[in-house]
Amino acid sequence: MALLTLLVSWPVFLAATSPTAGDDPVSHGREIFAEVSARNGGYGDQQANVTMELRRRSGGTTTRVMNMATLEVPNDGARTIVSFNNPADVKGTEVLTYTHSTADDEQWIYLPAFKRVKQISDANKTTSFMGSEFTYEDLNSMNIQLPKFDYRYLRTEELDGTPCQVVERVPRYARSAYKRQVVWIDRDRYVVVKIEYYDTRDVLAKTLSLAKFRKYLGSLWRADEMSMVSASGDSTLLTWRDYKFKSGLAMNDFSVSALKR
Amino acid sequence: MRRIYRVALLACAVGIASAGRLDAQVSLSGDLSGEVRTFVDGPLLPGEKSTTAQPGFSGEVKFDAQNVLDRFDVTLNPYYRYDAVDSGRSIFDLHTAKIATHGNRWRFKAGYDVEFWGVMEFVNPVNVINQRDLTDDVVGKRRLGQPMADVTVLGKWGTLDLYALTGFRPLQFPAATGRLRPAVPIRQDEEEFSSAMGRGQPEGAVRYFQNFGNVYVAASHFYGYGREPEMLLQADSSGAPFLVPAYNLEHQTGLELQVTFGNLVLKSEDVLRQDAQGNGRSSAVAVGGEYNLSGLMKGGRTVTVFGEYSYDSRDRSLIIPFNRDAFAGTRIALNDRRTTEIQLWANYDVAEQRVDVVSGDASTRLSDRVKATVGYRAVVAGKGAFASVARDSHVVFKIQTLF
Numbered sequence: 001m002a003l004l005t006l007l008v009s010w011p012v013f014l015a016a017t018s019p020t021a022g023d024d025p026v027s028h029g030r031e032i033f034a035e036v037s038a039r040n041g042g043y044g045d046q047q048a049n050v051t052m053e054l055r056r057r058s059g060g061t062t063t064r065v066m067n068m069a070t071l072e073v074p075n076d077g078a079r080t081i082v083s084f085n086n087p088a089d090v091k092g093t094e095v096l097t098y099t100h101s102t103a104d105d106e107q108w109i110y111l112p113a114f115k116r117v118k119q120i121s122d123a124n125k126t127t128s129f130m131g132s133e134f135t136y137e138d139l140n141s142m143n144i145q146l147p148k149f150d151y152r153y154l155r156t157e158e159l160d161g162t163p164c165q166v167v168e169r170v171p172r173y174a175r176s177a178y179k180r181q182v183v184w185i186d187r188d189r190y191v192v193v194k195i196e197y198y199d200t201r202d203v204l205a206k207t208l209s210l211a212k213f214r215k216y217l218g219s220l221w222r223a224d225e226m227s228m229v230s231a232s233g234d235s236t237l238l239t240w241r242d243y244k245f246k247s248g249l250a251m252n253d254f255s256v257s258a259l260k261r
Numbered sequence: 262m263r264r265i266y267r268v269a270l271l272a273c274a275v276g277i278a279s280a281g282r283l284d285a286q287v288s289l290s291g292d293l294s295g296e297v298r299t300f301v302d303g304p305l306l307p308g309e310k311s312t313t314a315q316p317g318f319s320g321e322v323k324f325d326a327q328n329v330l331d332r333f334d335v336t337l338n339p340y341y342r343y344d345a346v347d348s349g350r351s352i353f354d355l356h357t358a359k360i361a362t363h364g365n366r367w368r369f370k371a372g373y374d375v376e377f378w379g380v381m382e383f384v385n386p387v388n389v390i391n392q393r394d395l396t397d398d399v400v401g402k403r404r405l406g407q408p409m410a411d412v413t414v415l416g417k418w419g420t421l422d423l424y425a426l427t428g429f430r431p432l433q434f435p436a437a438t439g440r441l442r443p444a445v446p447i448r449q450d451e452e453e454f455s456s457a458m459g460r461g462q463p464e465g466a467v468r469y470f471q472n473f474g475n476v477y478v479a480a481s482h483f484y485g486y487g488r489e490p491e492m493l494l495q496a497d498s499s500g501a502p503f504l505v506p507a508y509n510l511e512h513q514t515g516l517e518l519q520v521t522f523g524n525l526v527l528k529s530e531d532v533l534r535q536d537a538q539g540n541g542r543s544s545a546v547a548v549g550g551e552y553n554l555s556g557l558m559k560g561g562r563t564v565t566v567f568g569e570y571s572y573d574s575r576d577r578s579l580i581i582p583f584n585r586d587a588f589a590g591t592r593i594a595l596n597d598r599r600t601t602e603i604q605l606w607a608n609y610d611v612a613e614q615r616v617d618v619v620s621g622d623a624s625t626r627l628s629d630r631v632k633a634t635v636g637y638r639a640v641v642a643g644k645g646a647f648a649s650v651a652r653d654s655h656v657v658f659k660i661q662t663l664f
Contacts, residue, residue, distance in 0.1 A: 054598055062598045062629075085288075086629070087600070087626060087629050087630075087663075088290060088292070088629065088630055088663030088664065089292075089600065089626055089632045089661070089663055090600060091290050091323075091663075092290075092323065103474065104474075104475065106472065112323075114375075114377060114402050114403070114404075115356075115357075115374075115375040115376070115377050115404070116377040116402075117377070119380075119472075119477060119519065119521065119526075121521055121523070121524055121525075121551070121553045121565075122521065122523055123523055123553040123555055124553060124555065124563065127555050127562075127563045127596055128596040130596075130600075131596050131597050131598045131599075131600065174523060175523060175524070250365045251365075251415075252363060252364075252365055252366060252367075252368070252415055255415055255420070256420070256470075257368055257413050257415060257422075258363075258368075
């Protein structure tokens with residue numbers, strides 16, 4: 001009887017977890033990310049205080065403190081300013097990033113010692129963000145830019161008890177540090193909960209896990225914790241606090257002139 | 262000049278005093294640094310102190326209050342440096358003492374500030390708003406605060422800045438006891454100005470810049486005293502020669518261009534200067550590029566190599582040390598937890614076919630609040646404009662305590 005039940009229910013289970021009839025893995029993967037993007041958007045602008053803990057496998061923790069402000073740019077992407085508060089020698093340093101839906105991202109750094117704004121080469125995106133396990137590329141791709149990847153639906157599975165859809169995405173832009181990324185998406189909330197990053201040799205380089213989600217403005221889910229663990233065992237924990245949305249920030253607040261304030 | 266200082270300090274003091282009560286976001290930081298310059302050789306010029314170790318300290322405070330009265334940002338950044346050997350290196354400067362406000366498409370600020378113009382790494386001919394802090398480091402980038410009012414207008418068409426300036430900052434030179442100076446003494450207190458208004462002469466500038474995808478362009482025009490003085494040779498009653506800095510009013514038109522091709526950034530700065538009396542004209546051109554080698558590095562290290570050429574039609578001197586020079590350099594950022602950085606560069610005088618200066622700096626954070634820097638400035642050939650500093654190669658040790 002148990003075997004019969006299993007045989008009868010198996011097609012039902014398959015129907016619930018596989019791409020719908022007619023969907024190929026590529027279009028289904030893209031549809032999933034389109035939904036993630038749609039649900040992630042509509043915030044207008046957001047600000048948060050972020051603490052970054054760098055943990056060495058060998059022991060020892062270093063802490064960085066920064067403020068991150070993001071402005072949604074409809075039909076293009078987002079503008080972000082990261083302002084460093086700690087450690088003291090980088091306090092006042094700011095990084096302005098324009099992430100575009102199709103064009104190369106643009107990035108400027110403000111160096112307070114010389115009051116100078118310098119545009120950074122696109123190649124800089126693959127370098128470490130403040131000595132952490134995150135790169136600028138990792139941070140930029142948090143603002144979902146659909147056309148920048150090719151997608152392929154892989155499977156549906158539970159991750160720590162949460163039903164997830166697993167989608168592989170392959171960067172379409174130049175100079176990426178990754179050959180591909182495997183992304184776990186919460187099937188109910190459509191938020192990214194885990195990413196595996198595979199380097200250009202297709203070796204697993206690091207894994208990002210997002211946790212402690214909270215809902216803002218009735219529909220926006222944001223993770224309070226993001227943990228990036230590299231293959232070497234070193235890790236970085238980003239803790240997000242004091243989220244503010246729709247504060248009335250404008251394009252002017254995310255301009256090169258604003259960096260020199 | 263002192264009046265401008267007093268007004269700026271008073272305005273900022275009011276801002277500071279009221280910030281706490283006006284629901285402003287306030288931050289206070291700064292550093293205190295101890296520094297020793299150690300010269301490799303004894304002095305060359307008469308009057309220079311024979312001590313090879315030149316100790317000193319510097320400190321600065323950065324106070325920032327945002328949204329004062331829900332509208333204004335108040336910033337104060339005084340800087341002080343003391344040198345035990347060379348009084349010409351001791352300086353107090355208000356890098357910043359300003360009040361700023363902005364709307365959706367405009368910004369306004371008034372007070373002391375530093376405005377950096379330009380895209381090059383080694384010589385920035387367009388960068389004219391602020392005076393150089395010559396005695397901080399003869400090849401350094403530190404600039405002195407300049408009193409100004411600046412209106413910025415932003416649009417899809419680009420960004421336009423309009424500046425009104427006054428309270429001119431002359432170059433501050435090493436004292437007769439100090440190293441790294443010309444052979445002939447400089448009488449700074451006898452400096453001359455082509456305008457009868459002296460340092461109070463109003464100056465103005467306008468600058469437009471815009472990004473077109475991977476292309477950055479800027480055009481600027483400046484009217485005011487040339488920041489590099491003409492050095493007039495004079496003699497006292499006993500026939501002893503001395504130099505007097507003379508500042509002339511001039512128009513300077515500048516162009517900046519930067520094009521990014523992935524890892525490669527190509528750039529150029531060009532200026533035309535015209536004496537306000539129509540007596541003289543000069544020009545400067547700087548071209549070059551930088552290449553990011555990060556893709557070749559492991560562990561997130563950033564390695565950037567630079568190559569530039571700088572031409573200036575004016576004569577070579579310690580104030581304009583490079584006028585027909587190629588530069589090569591590299592910056593290595595380990596991107597580690599100590600923010601360790603190394604910079605190396607050297608010039609090559611194309612006209613004389615020789616290297617004059619080799620420079621290296623390495624810095625790392627010893628703890629969250631202590632940073633150490635070691636620098637080396639080697640005067641290689643010690644000829645031409647560098648003849649009077651031929652024995653002035655030196656190492657700089659600096660320990661910075663941050664708060």
